[in-house]
Amino acid sequence: MSVSETARPSFDDVVLQRRIMQLRRPDDVTNLLYLAREYACLVLAIGGAVVFAESRAGWGWSWWWNVPVFAAAMVLVGALQHRLAGLGHESSHYTFVKNRFLNDLIPDLFCMFPILTSVHFYRVFHMAHHQHTNDPEKDPDLLNLGRGKRAFEFPMTRQRFIALIYFCMFVAPIRFAEYQFAYMTVNTLGKGRSIYTGTVGGRWCDVYLPRLSTCLGVLYVMAINAMFVFLTTTGRPGWIVPAALVAGALGTLVAYTLPDRAVFQSPFHQAYSTRFAGSSRLWFFTVVLATLAMTRWATDGRSPAYVVLLWIVPLLSTFPFFMLLRDVYQHSNADSGRLTNSRVFFVDPFTRWAVFIYGQDMHIPHHLFPTVPHYKLAELHGLLKEQHDAYGSQVVECHGTFVGDPDHPTILDEMTKPRPPLLAGSTGG
Numbered sequence: 419m420s421v422s423e424t425a426r427p428s429f430d431d432v433v434l435q436r437r438i439m440q441l442r443r444p445d446d447v448t449n450l451l452y453l454a455r456e457y458a459c460l461v462l463a464i465g466g467a468v469v470f471a472e473s474r475a476g477w478g479w480s481w482w483w484n485v486p487v488f489a490a491a492m493v494l495v496g497a498l499q500h501r502l503a504g505l506g507h508e509s510s511h512y513t514f515v516k517n518r519f520l521n522d523l524i525p526d527l528f529c530m531f532p533i534l535t536s537v538h539f540y541r542v543f544h545m546a547h548h549q550h551t552n553d554p555e556k557d558p559d560l561l562n563l564g565r566g567k568r569a570f571e572f573p574m575t576r577q578r579f580i581a582l583i584y585f586c587m588f589v590a591p592i593r594f595a596e597y598q599f600a601y602m603t604v605n606t607l608g609k610g611r612s613i614y615t616g617t618v619g620g621r622w623c624d625v626y627l628p629r630l631s632t633c634l635g636v637l638y639v640m641a642i643n644a645m646f647v648f649l650t651t652t653g654r655p656g657w658i659v660p661a662a663l664v665a666g667a668l669g670t671l672v673a674y675t676l677p678d679r680a681v682f683q684s685p686f687h688q689a690y691s692t693r694f695a696g697s698s699r700l701w702f703f704t705v706v707l708a709t710l711a712m713t714r715w716a717t718d719g720r721s722p723a724y725v726v727l728l729w730i731v732p733l734l735s736t737f738p739f740f741m742l743l744r745d746v747y748q749h750s751n752a753d754s755g756r757l758t759n760s761r762v763f764f765v766d767p768f769t770r771w772a773v774f775i776y777g778q779d780m781h782i783p784h785h786l787f788p789t790v791p792h793y794k795l796a797e798l799h800g801l802l803k804e805q806h807d808a809y810g811s812q813v814v815e816c817h818g819t820f821v822g823d824p825d826h827p828t829i830l831d832e833m834t835k836p837r838p839p840l841l842a843g844s845t846g847g
Contacts, residue, residue: 424514427757427808429786434805438787441801442795444513448793452776453505453528460498464728467491471724488727495728497772502529503741504775504792513791518689526695531702533644533733537603538684538695541606545686546612548788552754559745561611561618562604566597567742572751576834583746583833587739598738607632630680631673631696638669639703646711655715662708669700744773747816748781751833757812760785761832762799764817782813796847 429435470487495503509525510515519579530536543558550556560569568574568582586594606608607628611617617624629634642665649657673681673696682692713721748760760781763774770779775785783799784790786809790798800808817826827835 420446424513441790441798444791446515449514456501463491468724492732494543496732499533499737501775501826506530509537510544511788522689542614543612546614551759556613558612562600566600567746568663573837579833608682643707643845650711650715658708658711662704666701670697673697740772761814761816
């Protein structure tokens with residue numbers, strides 16, 4: 419085992435500590451502006467595709483022009499969904515805004531709920547990942563996602579990596595589906611293996627079986643959607659809002675009366691209770707489905723196809739693909755050393771925008787000091803390189819994905835360099 423895997427570098431220099439403490443202070447403006455920008459981009463991407471589809475025939479263009487336009491929109495929307503997840507990740511480290519309640523609530527409503535997860539679920543597993551990075555017996559990313567992202571198959575040849583990672587949806591669709599299933603188990607259901615929930619060696623039912631609150635939530639969403647469909651197909655759109663208000667109130671009542679064993683129990687002190695989070699999630703889907711029902715009525719039934727093609731399909735394809743790329747780039751073929759369990763990435767603008775969202779390109783400094791906001795991580799990286807000898811000598815900088823410079827490896831170089839593979843240990847797979 420290398421020195422980097424055993425030694426824990428110290429950051430006890432007083433001047434360095436003072437500078438880092440200054441970088442740790444988030445503000446209440448930057449991330450809100452980023453959030454607004456992501457929604458503006460979503461409006462442009464989704465709205466542009468819809469306007470094209472609705473106007474194409476009038477322009478005299480063939481139906482087949484829809485294919486490249488919607489394919490491009492699906493890529494962009496998947497990347498934007500990934501970027502929303504990046505802002506939710508900031509919330510998990512309490513760096514979205516200063517106020518703890520708003521730090522969780524705003525990303526829940528506008529980032530996490532739309533991609534079928536929540537800050538509460540994500541934080542529990544992500545904190546364990548930070549504490550036990552690349553430990554095959556304790557890192558929940560390896561315990562739950564390890565098989566899907568082929569964590570125990572590294573190092574790979576360049577040809578194998580390109581085929582199995584970049585073309586995974588076509589070459590190995592079942593393994594890609596496993597990655598998606600594991601992601602949804604952890605982030606949508608709040609289940610999976612984690613040291614913080616005592617499920618590392620748990621039974622199948624402890625790891626995968628949904629809680630009663632989850633089952634009731636799914637039934638609730640299905641029921642109110644069926645109700646809204648009935649109201650629109652029978653010509654009663656005026657009943658949608660009253661029905662939504664009654665359904666939301668009843669759902670909240672049930673959420674607050676369920677026994678503790680039926681709901682998610684976080685090992686952390688969260689900004690608000692699990693029951694508040696659960697009822698907020700019900701209200702979110704109630705409002706979204708009511709809005710979609712009224713839109714369906716106003717468009718004579720044309721809008722559902724756009725919802726499926728421009729949100730659901732990216733959520734199940736391009737979004738997890740960008741997430742898989744980031745996950746693999748950051749930690750695969752790396753050891754468990756504190757300075758070497760990930761890398762720093764300097765890449766092309768599209769890769770940085772779609773894959774290394776919100777400071778994820780500065781991943782080693784993020785793991786070392788996770789409470790530094792993403793918009794200060796580049797400054798932190800420069801500071802550590804300049805003032806910390808061990809960091810400066812051990813940190814790995816990747817320049818480019820396929821083509822870089824003579825002094826630094828590319829991402830592909832790092833993914834395929836010889837290195838003892840991680841032992842599979844207790845993978846849960």
